Amino acid sequence: MSEGISKFEQLEIEKPEVKSRLESVGIELDPSKRAASFVQVDQETATASSFLESVEVMSIKDALEKYEWLEDYYWKIVDRNQDDYTREADSKDVNGYFIRSLPGKKVDIPVEACLYLKKAKSRQKVHNIIIAEEGSELNIISGCTSHPGVTSGMHLGISEFYVKKDAKLTFTMIHSWASDVEVRPRSAAVVEENGIFISNYVLMNPVKLVQMYPTAYVEKRGTAIFSSIIVALENSVVDSGTRAILKGEGSSAEIVSRTISKGGTVIARGHIAGEAPEVKGHLECRGLMLSEEGKILAIPELEAKYPNVDLSHEAAIGKIAEEEIFYLQSRGMSKDEAIAAIIRGFLEVDIKGIPEILKKEIDRAISMVEKDLF
Amino acid sequence: MKSKGDVLRVVNLGLKVDGKTVLQNVNLYIKEGETYALFGPNGSGKSSLLSAIIGNPTYRISSGRIIFKGQEVTPLPTDERIKLGMGIAFQTPPRVSGVKLIDVLRFCAKIGNRSEEEIYEFAKKLKLEDLLNRPVNQGFSGGEVKRSELLQLLLLNRDFVMFDEPDSGVDLENISLIGEIIREILQRDTEAEKRKKSGIIITHTGNILKYVDADYGVILYKGRIACVGNPEDILNEISKNGYEGCINRCLREFPNLNNLK
Numbered sequence: 001m002s003e004g005i006s007k008f009e010q011l012e013i014e015k016p017e018v019k020s021r022l023e024s025v026g027i028e029l030d031p032s033k034r035a036a037s038f039v040q041v042d043q044e045t046a047t048a049s050s051f052l053e054s055v056e057v058m059s060i061k062d063a064l065e066k067y068e069w070l071e072d073y074y075w076k077i078v079d080r081n082q083d084d085y086t087r088e089a090d091s092k093d094v095n096g097y098f099i100r101s102l103p104g105k106k107v108d109i110p111v112e113a114c115l116y117l118k119k120a121k122s123r124q125k126v127h128n129i130i131i132a133e134e135g136s137e138l139n140i141i142s143g144c145t146s147h148p149g150v151t152s153g154m155h156l157g158i159s160e161f162y163v164k165k166d167a168k169l170t171f172t173m174i175h176s177w178a179s180d181v182e183v184r185p186r187s188a189a190v191v192e193e194n195g196i197f198i199s200n201y202v203l204m205n206p207v208k209l210v211q212m213y214p215t216a217y218v219e220k221r222g223t224a225i226f227s228s229i230i231v232a233l234e235n236s237v238v239d240s241g242t243r244a245i246l247k248g249e250g251s252s253a254e255i256v257s258r259t260i261s262k263g264g265t266v267i268a269r270g271h272i273a274g275e276a277p278e279v280k281g282h283l284e285c286r287g288l289m290l291s292e293e294g295k296i297l298a299i300p301e302l303e304a305k306y307p308n309v310d311l312s313h314e315a316a317i318g319k320i321a322e323e324e325i326f327y328l329q330s331r332g333m334s335k336d337e338a339i340a341a342i343i344r345g346f347l348e349v350d351i352k353g354i355p356e357i358l359k360k361e362i363d364r365a366i367s368m369v370e371k372d373l374f
Numbered sequence: 375m376k377s378k379g380d381v382l383r384v385v386n387l388g389l390k391v392d393g394k395t396v397l398q399n400v401n402l403y404i405k406e407g408e409t410y411a412l413f414g415p416n417g418s419g420k421s422s423l424l425s426a427i428i429g430n431p432t433y434r435i436s437s438g439r440i441i442f443k444g445q446e447v448t449p450l451p452t453d454e455r456i457k458l459g460m461g462i463a464f465q466t467p468p469r470v471s472g473v474k475l476i477d478v479l480r481f482c483a484k485i486g487n488r489s490e491e492e493i494y495e496f497a498k499k500l501k502l503e504d505l506l507n508r509p510v511n512q513g514f515s516g517g518e519v520k521r522s523e524l525l526q527l528l529l530l531n532r533d534f535v536m537f538d539e540p541d542s543g544v545d546l547e548n549i550s551l552i553g554e555i556i557r558e559i560l561q562r563d564t565e566a567e568k569r570k571k572s573g574i575i576i577t578h579t580g581n582i583l584k585y586v587d588a589d590y591g592v593i594l595y596k597g598r599i600a601c602v603g604n605p606e607d608i609l610n611e612i613s614k615n616g617y618e619g620c621i622n623r624c625l626r627e628f629p630n631l632n633n634l635k
Contacts, residue, residue, distance in 0.1 A: 323468045326430060329452040330462055331478055331526055332485040345509065350604020363398075 008046045011039065011116065017148040020066045024205075024368050025143025025174040026361040027114040028272040035109040038097045042124055046201060054105030055138065056098070057113075063098035066216075070098070073129050076158050077188040077217070085184045089125045091309070094160045096127040096158070101138035101167070110139040110172075110357060117146035117153050117181065121177075126157040132167035132195075139355055144183075147177045151181035159214075161189035161197065163222070168196040172358050174365045175319060179235065185283050187214035190257070191222035193248065201228040202362055205371040206236050213241040213269065220248030220276075227351045228257040229366065232264025232294065241269025241299075246279035246309075253281040258349055261294035271301040274309030281310070287317035288346050344370060379406035380444060381534050381572045382427070385440035389419070389597075397597045400438070401605045404534070407569030408562050411583060411605040412576045414594035416616050421465060423594060426534045428457050428462045436444050437540055442534070459487065461532035463523035463548045465539045465576075475518045476506040477530055486531030493529060500525045500555065516543035524555045531583060535559055535573040541582040553585020562586055580609040 012018050013029065028034055028049075036050035036057040045059040064070050080090045097113045114372040116165055117124050131139045146153060155177070163169045177183060191197045216224040244253030259266040261335035272281035285297035299315040320342050347366050351359065382404040389397035397419045404410060414420050425433045427440055429452040439463075440448050447455050478495050497503050500521040504624030511519055521542055527535055533613060538554055556562075561569045575582060583605060595617060601624035610622040 200548050321468065322431070324470045324473075326452060327464070327468050327470060328473070328478070330428060330456060330464075331482050332453050332456040332530065333481060335451065336452050337481075341477065342406075342470065345470070345474070349474060 004198040010041055010118065011015065013044055014048055016190070020317070021145045021148060021176065021247065022143065023222040024176045024365060025114070025145045026033040026141040026172070026223060026365065027112050027143040029156075032110045033109070035107050036099070036111040038099070038111075038113040039116060040095055040126065041112070041118050042098070042122055043095050046116070048097070051110070052107060053109050054102050054136075056100045056110060058098050058168060060094070060096040060098050063129070069132040072127065073131065073160060073162060074127070077115045078158050078186050082186060082272065085156050086158065086186050088123070089127060089158050089186070091125055094125045094127050096129075098129050099138070099140060100131040101133055102134035103133040106137040107139065108137070108355065110141050111356070112190040113140060113142045115142070115144045115157065117150060117177075119153070120150045121152050123154040123156065124223060126133060126155070128157065129162075130159065130169065130171065131162045132164060132169040135166045136164070136327070137168045138170070139358060140171045141361055142171065143176075144173070144274040146178050146181055147168050150180040155183045156179065157183075157185040158188075159185065161187070162185050163189065163191045163195035163197045166194045167191045168198075168356060170198040170200075170354060172362065173198040173202070174205045174361070175201075175210070176205045178358070179206045180208050182208050183210045183212075185212040186216070187212065189214070189216040189224070190217045191216055191224055191233055191251075193220040193222060195219070195222045196225075197223070198351065198354060199223045199227075200354065200358070200362060201226075201230070201240070202365050204229070204237060204366065206233045207238070209237045209239075209241045210233070213243060215243040215245065216253065217247055218251040221250040222248060223251070224253045225351070226253075227349050228256045228259075228268075229347055229349060229362070230257065230266055231260045231262065231369075232266045234293065236264035239267040239269070239321060241267075241271065243271040243273075244281060245273045247275050249276045250278045251276065255282070255284070256349055257282045258347055259285070259287045259296055260290055260292040260343070260346070261296045262266030263293040265295045267297045267299065268302075269299045270313070270335070271303065272311055273305065274311050275305045277306060277308045278305070279309050281312070283313035285313075285315040286346070288343070289317065289319050291341075304343065340370070357363065381406050381408075381442070383441040384423075384427065384440045385441065387423075387426060387440065388436040389422055390434055390436045391422065393607055395436075395597060396433075397426065397538055398592075400597070402599065404572050404574070406522065406572060407561070407566060408572050408590065409588045410574045410585070411580075411591045412574050412594060413580070413591060413612060417599040418594045420594050424462060424574065427536065428452055428460060435552070449539060456530070456532070459533035461527050461530050461535040462538045463520070463527055463535070463540055463543065465521060465523055467511055467523060467581075470509060471512070474507055475502070475510050477495065478526060479506070479508055480596070482526045482529035485520055486529045488529045488531060491553065496528045500551070509559035517548050520546070520552060524559070527559055528555065531602055535571065537573065537575045539576050539578060541577060541579065549581060550585055553582060556582070556586045560586070583609065593617060593621060593624070600624065606627055609621060627632055
């Protein structure tokens with residue numbers, strides 16, 4: 001524990017600029033507001049503590065030592081040979097978090113997990129395993145950010161999610177990096193019978209590159225809901241996709257993305273595959289171009305491997321309509337106020353089933369940076 | 375220069391849209407407390423005139439001036455005209471994706487100096503309580519769109535308010551409600567000498583005039599003001615002899631009006 005404290009002190013949380021970085025990604029470090037806290041600084045665990053018995057939180061290193069059975073979950077749905085980045089993450093000094101809600105336990109208060117990049121030019125390697133045991137409910141805020149002044153580095157994050165039968169897992173990941181940080185998460189989820197997996201992603205700050213394509217394997221009557229809010233500022237490239245493989249009868253998926261380019265490049269991918277009877281999937285990509293520079297590329301893909309499937313998508317990219325701005329001006333808003341209101345509305349995704357507290361964190365993350373958009 | 379009670383002066387206004395002349399030499403003078411009914415066939419320029427007055431950027435003024443409360447507003451953006459005291463209810467306002475009605479109403483209330491309670495009170499009166507958290511005009515019925523326009527205007531509480539066909543597509547049950555609200559906005563139930571609010575109502579059918587009285591009627595014909603008079607007389611004449619018939623009679627009675635022929 002003493003080592004943990006010293007690492008924790010290295011965080012320099014008392015500094016307002018550090019506190020604000022943490023808050024911007026939903027990290028409170030306040031036991032009254034969180035069910036558990038995990039903080040990793042570079043490769044070291046700074047803190048790992050649970051305030052409730054119904055949820056376990058520890059570093060992946062400790063978890064692998066404590067539970068032999070965890071081998072059955074480790075590198076099981078993400079392929080360690082998928083690419084150079086998974087191979088690099090498959091190293092001795094990898095760290096990460098293990099979060100598990102116990103069977104039948106419902107944890108309303110969110111668990112927070114923070115991956116913090118402190119050392120400039122370093123390569124942070126992370127492997128997370130999240131298990132919502134049968135009939136349990138678990139809410140997680142995962143905030144990833146870099147230390148003030150640290151402008152370059154690399155974050156490689158493997159995450160494997162297991163939503164057991166009748167369980168519900170809401171996972172909200174908020175990223176706030178710096179202009180020269182490269183981020184390559186590799187994630188996959190298994191959603192068992194009647195399970196619900198709600199995954200939200202928010203990225204509104206500059207970043208050099210984000211590249212990811214998380215996949216959910218959805219079994220019988222399971223549900224996967226993905227929502228992404230992505231802003232690509234100048235010099236940022238965000239290549240973000242979501243895939244749902246509907247493997248079980250009656251399973252469903254909903255993938256929604258709202259992307260904004262203000263000079264940066266966004267590639268919004270989505271893929272739903274229907275491989276069983278009575279599955280239902282819907283994909284929605286909406287993009288907003290705020291400047292003459294930049295690019296948004298929406299690539300929605302639907303794939304049916306069974307006749308009795310219901311898959312649909314809608315994609316729309318555009319700029320803000322002049323007549324909408326004029327209309328709000330006719331109510332007394334200045335042009336800038338009207339544009340701000342429309343952008344705020346665009347980013348407000350109505351995420352089904354998300355707890356109010358997580359909704360507030362997302363709203364806060366948006367409001368903290370939206371002024372940079374105007 | 376400002377004379378007492380002077381609200382709106384449109385002086386020799388000419389307007390072009392996509393190079394085509396839409397309005398020519400339009401003159402209009404509206405004083406405090408006065409309500410005008412604006413008639414005219416489709417395409418005569420009625421909505422274009424209101425767009426020019428409110429400052430819609432897609433309408434380019436080619437000549438003339440618009441003076442509001444003694445100040446030239448021709449170069450001002452729409453929001454500044456609103457802050458000076460103008461308001462408008464559009465015939466077919468756009469859907470504003472993502473911006474909730476309640477958020478727009480709160481903004482209107484701030485400008486109109488109305489309270490949060492009044493927002494809900496007026497929303498209830500206009501039967502729009504269930505739409506407050508929906509994006510503006512998204513999935514609204516025709517009647518709901520009209521009532522939402524009026525709700526925004528009630529909260530904006532402006533001195534000079536224009537209504538573009540507030541009665542079109544409104545069912546019989548709702549037209550009296552709409553009439554009542556317009557009467558309230560334009561203070562038609564206040565003694566004439568004490569009225570502060572002025573306005574223009576565009577009406578195609580004249581239906582709304584059964585619920586809201588106007589002081590003057592004006593016909594806009596081929597982009598020009600063709601007739602000014604008692605609104606009921608004009609409406610009767612139009613329904614008997616058509617717009618041309620009405621205008622011919624006007625020309626006989628007021629030979630000084632623009633020569634249209």
